[in-house]
Amino acid sequence: MRHADVVVIGAGQAGLSAAFHLARRGYTSALTGTPGAPSFVVLDAATSAGGAWQHRWESLRMETVNGIFDLPGLAKPPIDPAEPSRLAVPRYFAQYEQWLDAPILRPVTVRTVERADSDPRGELRVDTDDGPWLARFVINATGTWTNPTRPHYPGRETFLGRQLHTNGYQNREEFSGQRVAVVGGGISAVQQLEEISRSATTFWYTRRDPVFLDKDFTPETIGAQAVARVAADVAAERPTGSVVSYTGLAWTPYALAAKERGALERRPMFVSIEPHGLREADGSFTTVDTILWATGFKPALHHLDTLGLRNGLGGIAMVGTQVAAEPRVQLIGFGPSQSTVGANRAGRAAVSAIVTSVQERNQ
Secondary structure (H helix, E strand, C coil): CEEEEEEEECCCHHHHHHHHHHHHCCCEECCCCCCCCCEEEEECCCCCCCHHHHHCCCCCECCCCCCCCCECCECCCCCCCCCEHHHHHHHHHHHHHHHHCCCEECCCCEEEEEECCCCCCCCEEEEECCCCEEEEEEEECCCCCCCECCCCCCCHHHCCCEEEEHHHCCCHHHHCCCEEEEECCCHHHHHHHHHHCCCCEEEEEECCCCCECCCCCCHHHHHHHHHHHHHHHHHCCCCCCCHHHHHCECCCHHHHHHHHCCCCCEEECCCEEECCEEECCCCCEEECCEEEECCCECCCCHHHHHHCCECCCCCECEECCEECCEEEEEECCCHHHCCHHHHHHHHHHHHHHHHHHHHHHHC
């Protein structure tokens, strides 16, 4: 049984921010051990640095992402706007890990987090595929990429063509000459629709009419308003919605290109899926070869289910980054801190909350 005062789960933007602030507050590596010093370890399920960015689709370039903010203490180097984000961001994260020299173990998948005993100030047991850890605190920074939302529609299991989610999309060439249904009204859906429509016949389905903004998206305007709305949902203990439900869609170059090509002709959601296509709301039938579910993601928190953190609505009551029902658990990259700048701030806030808790315990 290995011990650490703090176990950080996930080494994306939020997890690396937490690691920086833990080291800054005097926490040392739980792998090497410094007698008498508080310790921490970062457990990451990926095989290499980069968080979810290393799995993005090939054509997603740095000029089209929503902004990558500097990690604390080390600014990102100049990046070619035309470089794929799946290469540029992981390279920066790898440089950061080397500079920080944080105790990161990978690939390690956390299976469950549970209370080690009945003492509310006792330790938490973190079970992994690499063996268990005991920790006084857990900072969860697992993001959403590994928990794609896959809505169920009647007949889905009967479809004889291909079905994939956004997190399995690579490039438009694999759909060349096909009839492709793109399902979803978010940023990824519009990006992938625009790409695929260059070499395939596409059909766009959303549950409601997408809302395109008349003004440009900026962190100071739309971004700040969206964060405030997410924070309000979290404060009310409601589950958070999709990113686009808070921000709306911007008329980006790829959105305008899709509109010019006629690809943004939205259809209402189909009522069922049949072996060779989709039964439309008006009763007609559309033949398709592939269904791309660009239907978003939910926080990847299944490993925390044993702690019973959710309420009847499925939300989690929070006090800052701290879970109200379990103060030993901090959630970062969650709710208002899902953005890259929010993840940085949440890492600092989580560590500050832990330091305060330790001080209160020692009084």
